Amino acid sequence: MVRVGKKYRFSASHRLHSPALSAEENRELYGKCNNPYGHGHDYVLEVVVAGAPDAVTGLVVRMGQLDEYVRREVISEFDHKYMNEEIEVFRDLPPTTENVARVIRERLVRGWRAAFPSSASLDSVRIHETRRNIVELGGDMKEAVTG
Amino acid sequence: MVRVGKKYRFSASHRLHSPALSAEENRELYGKCNNPYGHGHDYVLEVVVAGAPDAVTGLVVRMGQLDEYVRREVISEFDHKYMNEEIEVFRDLPPTTENVARVIRERLVRGWRAAFPSSASLDSVRIHETRRNIVELGGDMKEAVTG
Amino acid sequence: MVRVGKKYRFSASHRLHSPALSAEENRELYGKCNNPYGHGHDYVLEVVVAGAPDAVTGLVVRMGQLDEYVRREVISEFDHKYMNEEIEVFRDLPPTTENVARVIRERLVRGWRAAFPSSASLDSVRIHETRRNIVELGGDMKEAVTG
Amino acid sequence: MVRVGKKYRFSASHRLHSPALSAEENRELYGKCNNPYGHGHDYVLEVVVAGAPDAVTGLVVRMGQLDEYVRREVISEFDHKYMNEEIEVFRDLPPTTENVARVIRERLVRGWRAAFPSSASLDSVRIHETRRNIVELGGDMKEAVTG
Amino acid sequence: MVRVGKKYRFSASHRLHSPALSAEENRELYGKCNNPYGHGHDYVLEVVVAGAPDAVTGLVVRMGQLDEYVRREVISEFDHKYMNEEIEVFRDLPPTTENVARVIRERLVRGWRAAFPSSASLDSVRIHETRRNIVELGGDMKEAVTG
Amino acid sequence: MVRVGKKYRFSASHRLHSPALSAEENRELYGKCNNPYGHGHDYVLEVVVAGAPDAVTGLVVRMGQLDEYVRREVISEFDHKYMNEEIEVFRDLPPTTENVARVIRERLVRGWRAAFPSSASLDSVRIHETRRNIVELGGDMKEAVTG
Numbered sequence A, B, C, D, E, F: 001m002v003r004v005g006k007k008y009r010f011s012a013s014h015r016l017h018s019p020a021l022s023a024e025e026n027r028e029l030y031g032k033c034n035n036p037y038g039h040g041h042d043y044v045l046e047v048v049v050a051g052a053p054d055a056v057t058g059l060v061v062r063m064g065q066l067d068e069y070v071r072r073e074v075i076s077e078f079d080h081k082y083m084n085e086e087i088e089v090f091r092d093l094p095p096t097t098e099n100v101a102r103v104i105r106e107r108l109v110r111g112w113r114a115a116f117p118s119s120a121s122l123d124s125v126r127i128h129e130t131r132r133n134i135v136e137l138g139g140d141m142k143e144a145v146t147g
Helices: A023-034 A063-078 A097-110 B023-034 B063-078 B097-110 C023-034 C063-078 C097-110 D023-034 D063-078 D097-110 E023-034 E063-078 E097-110 F023-034 F063-078 F097-110
Strands: A002-014 A039-051 A121-130 A133-137 B002-014 B039-051 B121-130 B133-137 C002-014 C039-051 C121-130 C133-137 D002-014 D039-051 D121-130 D133-137 E002-014 E039-051 E121-130 E133-137 F002-014 F039-051 F121-130 F133-137
Touching: A002 A063, A002 D097, A039 A063, A039 A097, A063 A097, A097 A121, A097 A133, A097 C002, B002 B063, B002 F097, B039 B063, B039 B097, B063 B097, B097 B121, B097 B133, B097 E002, C002 C063, C039 C063, C039 C097, C063 C097, C097 C121, C097 C133, C097 D002, D002 D063, D039 D063, D039 D097, D063 D097, D097 D121, D097 D133, E002 E063, E039 E063, E039 E097, E063 E097, E097 E121, E097 E133, E097 F002, F002 F063, F039 F063, F039 F097, F063 F097, F097 F121, F097 F133
Parallel strands: A039 B039, C039 F039, D039 E039
Antiparallel strands: A002 A039, A002 B039, A002 D133, A039 A121, A039 B002, A121 A133, A133 C002, B002 B039, B002 F133, B039 B121, B121 B133, B133 E002, C002 C039, C002 F039, C039 C121, C039 F002, C121 C133, C133 D002, D002 D039, D002 E039, D039 D121, D039 E002, D121 D133, E002 E039, E039 E121, E121 E133, E133 F002, F002 F039, F039 F121, F121 F133
């Protein structure tokens, strides 16, 4: 079993705000991240794939195929977007890094087996919001947050 | 002469859009950076001060003083803001990294001599928008873009 | 289950020296790290918290709360200190990165449940002594080295 | 249980080419990495050792000993080499990062117990081919690819 | 005057060998970099452009245009190549980082004015061979090493 | 003219304290850096050499020779040392990064011409105390702080 990780970058903006809380509770909870106009980050997304290297090719996954899949399912929808307004699920869900990671993981899980019929499986997803904050979802997560 | 540099970080969002151009020209010129909702970055600001180290303290500038000045003049106004809406000058000026650097440099120049009466002078200002893009304004720049 | 990591920095100095060994054995074992005057590093401490994001806030842990806890329990006691002299436990215990990680982990474990009554638990602690050396303590460690 | 990681660097060149495939299949599969003259990378090798810190020394492993072992078994054979021609096993095996990681892990496993008779065990091996690609082999891998 | 820098990456292999020296002199001078099969690096190329930001667009240079120019003139010819065999000029010239930087600078200078008729000029070129080695050619360099 | 930079690392500890000031003035000026036991950093030293690449070798300076010179003149004396006690000049001079840079530059200048009789000259010296603080001494500095 070998784990292969690849990093992707996207720039996006967001506003942390929970519809279940009052304006004052939101301000107190999220501080300046609750600023009404939003603010942005350069996210680094690490996608980790696990499997046995193919005996002929020596690869767990063809990088070009993984790149194309991640760009189509995630990067094209998140890059240079204001998440609260432009990504449907974040109209009701606060786009915290935790939730961004869960939503991205679900999008990757959804079409995974069709795109990668080989033994390679999605192991984990890591998001670096800044150089100091990291969120990771291990390979065992099952439940979905989007419909 | 010794140059002393210090890095600061701030997260902000912006939309590249020039009021002097048509909607189509803006889209063609700035591409996805012209997205109407804006997007964001984690900016790194490097402030470089030049001078002779003080004979008694061995310092060109007291770091605590520089930190306080940069935070008051720049970081407190840019961090977690949507620049196009929340920083006056960018209502008419596209917040490209070039212009962000010029505006930040002017704010630092404005009160510099009052805050640092010693021999230390502002040498240059560097902004890293992402790990791949850098903009630098040397110590010799004079003209102002804000009123 | 989501893991959330946050990095903190502190600068400290230490001397590797075991009271159970002779001067010569210490020199041979630790080399230049046994230098009598000590030397220093810029440590990076990564604290990893695991839990389910709160349904309302979308957060595993409130960052401001974690920051305050880590600063009070660890950073305020380690930053700009000579560990062998100024941190009690290292009078008898050599402040190797392994031991520094264990001591820091214990301090974080001690008051954890009181500070974070929610489901969030301390997953692991990582210390980067330099860019090339890392020490990690997984979430399952139980035993204590301090009284 | 504490995990201690140490990073090493080596520069090497390789050509991705599988003897079990036709010239055209190789070109299609590996793209520009199949270029007949090869190309190169600055690999970062992370070796992770797991164990309990020694009660007297506070160390899981003596760093000098680990450095000497990794340099003798791996770095001296890979650094500044064209892997396809100069490392026997890659005459038949495509030197993908996955295979490079497996071959390095086997070399480290081979003489491990003789070199480190203490409780320290080899936990995992990580290879960064570039800043964006990482391959990891966990501590549980058993099978060998070399004779 | 604002300087704008952009980083590009390419992976290439080379062998340091001077045709004007004997085999023994080459071995002594370049050490393991003279290894007959060559070895490789992940080069980072920084291209620095200087100029006044355009009053309407706020840009010194359109990034998309610079990217296209650098990719066509440099990256497409260097990436995944064995420089000694596949880049004509390095048949006689040792591909040291110094010479790689000079050759790249000349290629950028050649068509610069035609590609960028505006006031933006090529300021300097920096090459990072590894994280520890940097070579820089300032904006004032005139002489050519290729015909 | 080509500039070639090389990075070196050393770990050292220091205490900021000026003999010309009272205990209280020292505390107020340097804050926690005045802590009586000292603290430490992982310094990165960048040495920049300028010259024309040799027509035969393609090198501005032989790296092995530069490494040996910098290690002998600087690293061997600073690495793993408590600067205030173990480096003579810092008995009277506060070891601020500014002064550390000046002292290192003088040591490099002293024997430069004897060690590098070719056209290569010392251009500048940069010290990164942490990832956020940089001090640079340009090529034109003349005056000495040590006898």
